[in-house]
Amino acid sequence: MSSLILRAGTRLLAPMMLLFSVFLLWRGHNLPGGGFIGGLVATSAIALQGIAFGPASMRRTLVFAPATIAGAGVLIATFAALPAALAGLPFFTGLWLKLDLGDGAVLPLSTPLLFDIGVYFTVIGGVCALIAALEEEPALEDQDMGG
Amino acid sequence: MLTVVLAPFVSALVAPWLVRRLGRWASYSLALVPGAIFVWAVLRLDSFAAGASQVIPWVPGLDVALAFRLDGLSGLFVLLISGIGTLVVLYAGGYLAGHAMLGRFFVFLMLFMGAMLGLVLADDVIALFVFWELTSLASYLLVGFQSEKPEARRAALQALLITGTGGLALLAGLILAALAGGSWRLSDLIVAGEAIRGHGLYLPAMVLIMLGSFTKSAQWPFHSWLPGAMQAPTPVSAYLHSATMVKAGVYLLARLDPAFGGTAAWTTTLLVIGGITMLAGLMLALLETDLKLILAWTTVSALGALVFLIGPATEEGARAAVAFLLTHALYKGALFMAAGNVDHEAGTRDLRNLSGLIRAMPITFAATAVSSASMAGIPLSLGWVSKAITKAAAIEAGGFLPLSVITFATLLLVAIAGMVAIEPFLGQKSEAAHEAHEAPPSMLTGPVALASLSLLFGLFPDLVSDAVLAPAASAVAGSPLAVEAKVIKPFDWTLGLTFVAFAAGAALYVLWQRRAERWRDRLDPVLSRGPDAGYDRALAGLARLASWQTRLWQPGLLHRYTAATFSVIVLVTAAALFRGDLRLAFPVDRVRLIEVVVLALTGAAAIVAALATTRLLAVTALGMVGIGVALIFMLFGAPDLAITQFMVETLVVVLLALVLVRLPGFRLSAAADRPRALHAAIAGATGLLVIVLLLGVLAEPFDPRLSEWFARASVPEAFGHNIVNVILVDFRAIDTLGEIIVVFAAALAGLAAIAARAARKDAR
Numbered sequence: 001m002s003s004l005i006l007r008a009g010t011r012l013l014a015p016m017m018l019l020f021s022v023f024l025l026w027r028g029h030n031l032p033g034g035g036f037i038g039g040l041v042a043t044s045a046i047a048l049q050g051i052a053f054g055p056a057s058m059r060r061t062l063v064f065a066p067a068t069i070a071g072a073g074v075l076i077a078t079f080a081a082l083p084a085a086l087a088g089l090p091f092f093t094g095l096w097l098k099l100d101l102g103d104g105a106v107l108p109l110s111t112p113l114l115f116d117i118g119v120y121f122t123v124i125g126g127v128c129a130l131i132a133a134l135e136e137e138p139a140l141e142d143q144d145m146g147g
Numbered sequence: 148m149l150t151v152v153l154a155p156f157v158s159a160l161v162a163p164w165l166v167r168r169l170g171r172w173a174s175y176s177l178a179l180v181p182g183a184i185f186v187w188a189v190l191r192l193d194s195f196a197a198g199a200s201q202v203i204p205w206v207p208g209l210d211v212a213l214a215f216r217l218d219g220l221s222g223l224f225v226l227l228i229s230g231i232g233t234l235v236v237l238y239a240g241g242y243l244a245g246h247a248m249l250g251r252f253f254v255f256l257m258l259f260m261g262a263m264l265g266l267v268l269a270d271d272v273i274a275l276f277v278f279w280e281l282t283s284l285a286s287y288l289l290v291g292f293q294s295e296k297p298e299a300r301r302a303a304l305q306a307l308l309i310t311g312t313g314g315l316a317l318l319a320g321l322i323l324a325a326l327a328g329g330s331w332r333l334s335d336l337i338v339a340g341e342a343i344r345g346h347g348l349y350l351p352a353m354v355l356i357m358l359g360s361f362t363k364s365a366q367w368p369f370h371s372w373l374p375g376a377m378q379a380p381t382p383v384s385a386y387l388h389s390a391t392m393v394k395a396g397v398y399l400l401a402r403l404d405p406a407f408g409g410t411a412a413w414t415t416t417l418l419v420i421g422g423i424t425m426l427a428g429l430m431l432a433l434l435e436t437d438l439k440l441i442l443a444w445t446t447v448s449a450l451g452a453l454v455f456l457i458g459p460a461t462e463e464g465a466r467a468a469v470a471f472l473l474t475h476a477l478y479k480g481a482l483f484m485a486a487g488n489v490d491h492e493a494g495t496r497d498l499r500n501l502s503g504l505i506r507a508m509p510i511t512f513a514a515t516a517v518s519s520a521s522m523a524g525i526p527l528s529l530g531w532v533s534k535a536i537t538k539a540a541a542i543e544a545g546g547f548l549p550l551s552v553i554t555f556a557t558l559l560l561v562a563i564a565g566m567v568a569i570e571p572f573l574g575q576k577s578e579a580a581h582e583a584h585e586a587p588p589s590m591l592t593g594p595v596a597l598a599s600l601s602l603l604f605g606l607f608p609d610l611v612s613d614a615v616l617a618p619a620a621s622a623v624a625g626s627p628l629a630v631e632a633k634v635i636k637p638f639d640w641t642l643g644l645t646f647v648a649f650a651a652g653a654a655l656y657v658l659w660q661r662r663a664e665r666w667r668d669r670l671d672p673v674l675s676r677g678p679d680a681g682y683d684r685a686l687a688g689l690a691r692l693a694s695w696q697t698r699l700w701q702p703g704l705l706h707r708y709t710a711a712t713f714s715v716i717v718l719v720t721a722a723a724l725f726r727g728d729l730r731l732a733f734p735v736d737r738v739r740l741i742e743v744v745v746l747a748l749t750g751a752a753a754i755v756a757a758l759a760t761t762r763l764l765a766v767t768a769l770g771m772v773g774i775g776v777a778l779i780f781m782l783f784g785a786p787d788l789a790i791t792q793f794m795v796e797t798l799v800v801v802l803l804a805l806v807l808v809r810l811p812g813f814r815l816s817a818a819a820d821r822p823r824a825l826h827a828a829i830a831g832a833t834g835l836l837v838i839v840l841l842l843g844v845l846a847e848p849f850d851p852r853l854s855e856w857f858a859r860a861s862v863p864e865a866f867g868h869n870i871v872n873v874i875l876v877d878f879r880a881i882d883t884l885g886e887i888i889v890v891f892a893a894a895l896a897g898l899a900a901i902a903a904r905a906a907r908k909d910a911r
Contacts, residue, residue, distance in 0.1 A: 024790075028869060028872045028876075029866070029867035029868070029869055029872050029873065029876070030867055030868040030869050031868070031869055032786040032787050032790060032869065033787070033790075033869070033872070034787065034869070034871070034872040034875060034876070035875075035876070036791060036875070037787065037790050037791050037794060040791065040794035040795065040798065041794060043794075043798060044794060044797055044798060044801075047798065047801045051801070066894075067894060067895060067898060070890070070891045070894055070895075071891060073887065073891070074884075074887055074888055074891050077883075077884055077887055078884065080880070081880070081884075091881065092877075092880040092881055092884075094865055094866075094876075094877045094880075096866060108866065110866070112865065112867070112873075112876040112877045112880070113876075115876045115880055115883070115884075116872075116875075116876045118887065119875075119876070119883060119887050122887040122890050122891055123887075123890060125891075125894070126890045126891055126893065126894035127798060127894070129894045129895075129897070129898055130802065130894055130897045130898070130901075131798075131801060131802060131805065133897070133898050133901045133902075134802065134805040134806060134901065135805055137809070137901055137904075137905060
């Protein structure tokens, strides 16, 4: 399944796709993109890695177990609701922190962004978990799934 | 009061740490908690009659609060729970000394104590229910403590299922009672008795509450879990049977007596069920040879007696119930601990292997003898005093039948007392008795203290009658009562009856020693078909029903699930659509050429997918359908949706490719062809339905309020120009949270399915 061309292409493509996924995540609030789409793009990059170099390499790229990443994503998204709850506002009220970086540049940080990051990781972890598990599964005998 | 309830819970948290740090001294430090609560309650004896409350808001929107109330009845229970609790903690320290799981044991025990305290102090019906369920959970953990034994696991589950089912009934009953009485406070319900009894919900509420109480307090026919609960370590049995758990049902009936009592339905049910339970328990006790099981059956019987006494809702009944409650708690706690000593030191608790222990274990014998005397109601013990009060209640309740039931119970109790106190200790030394020696002081404190109290209160009933029993009886009766407890009564015919019962009981004991074995063999086949077997049958039936309906609904074939899901969607939606008057719009004039092209390509791909003869072709064609849909999203100005669709299609191809290489036979087999016509029909119908649905929607005027609001509010309220994303992460963030939890759960389920298949393959 793995060819030299695929491996060489993956070395080039996968990092760019990952970068692109973060870009999509970041700009999602104002332009097409967001955590879900970003997560899917990142997953494609990692899946590509898995096809080219095998599931072990895919797991190395992810560092943590995929299911753990998905769980962490859900947690991060839940934590995005906490600041509002602690401030006595309704659950999930968006709170914004606009950091002044000087020279008129403003870095807006917000709980919706944190939430989107949670979505991003949930998608990556959830889909990658299945891809990795399927790739690692040994081929089945013929009688296992007749028809 | 909140502190009192919380203290055991907090100590449960630190118990394992204490056991690790202090070792055998941990039980002494833990015993300080119930000890302090006991002192706290004793210092408040004066205020029992008046009652004291504390209310902490909990769910103010629903008018549910952590309301606590200390009055005579809850005060008596607090004294028992904390007093016996102190002794049980000390006893457990000796009984389970060196046990590897001692820390865990104390966690469960303290949890149980806290739940029980909360239960008796709760004045809010919801709070009461929560603590009620907590006691069920804690007892499940305690009964199943020796989880390596299958019998212990079965007994724990049985206790949990029976009391848990009753708990559900109780919740419904309490809510109905609260509706009928117009308040969530027990103290309000108690004074609203007339309104409740006249309410249409009275009968259902009563039945449900009784179900909860009967299951908890092991009334016939729900009693089977209680003897099974003997699987718990003995300190737990002592606690469970004397002061906690099983008394919860009795507590609730006594608590609600002023509100519910006095009707024929209430009185008859309690008298009949209590009476059956009382006598059946005693007769079954006679048939046992295991010391703990004998005591367990007498507990069943005592609970029946308590229900029996609460039944008539009379003043005499209230007095008798609280007096017997105290008596029973004292002697039963002592007897269980003494039985535990015998088991611990002689290595068996089977009566057939025990005799002549008196030399080896004189102190245990003394405690057993005094407590058994109290159980049988022998003069000079507390049992004698409470029996006098009970007889007065029986006479008031209508004379002959109640009185004969109680006399018969006395007779049986005397025989059982002989089995418990005489058989193991007197006579020739058995083999086990040669090895036995007296229990350590930590295991003697409990039985000796409780037995001494049985004797002390028996000699000087004034010590408890005014301070403890009178307020408790008043709370049960709902009006102030005095309790007159006398050691010496003037001689009358009922006294003569009692002594006849004593003599007959002693005779029965002597006779029974010779005949018991034969009766046990003879009755065994009958008893093995009792409620305990019924529980097994019910559980097996439930399991069969579950697997039958699982086979029906979960064949494990994806195409069947999909076919079923879409058939239902089509049928239900179509039925709804064609019931109303359906108008369709055909906006043909607005169709662009590119839309027609995309549509044609997508449609063609769908047809190819349906007709494909190889899996690869089918997957490729489906991918084309997906891309076509993504293009349509693009054309209609939904870039977010389109990108998502593209990415999903890509990943689906990756996933399918991974699965496909593992599937046998590249071609779709002939077997798959048969349902294909059906599947095509379902798919076609689904597509048609969606078309009709959309054309119908177009025929209605478009209501732009929502989309206009999002367009307007997106930037000023959420600082985002991408409305789709703003909706996802801000306006409807909770929906999205739910969705990503679904993604997470689906991934876990997929992983589990893959792992399970790999495990099956390994096993092969």
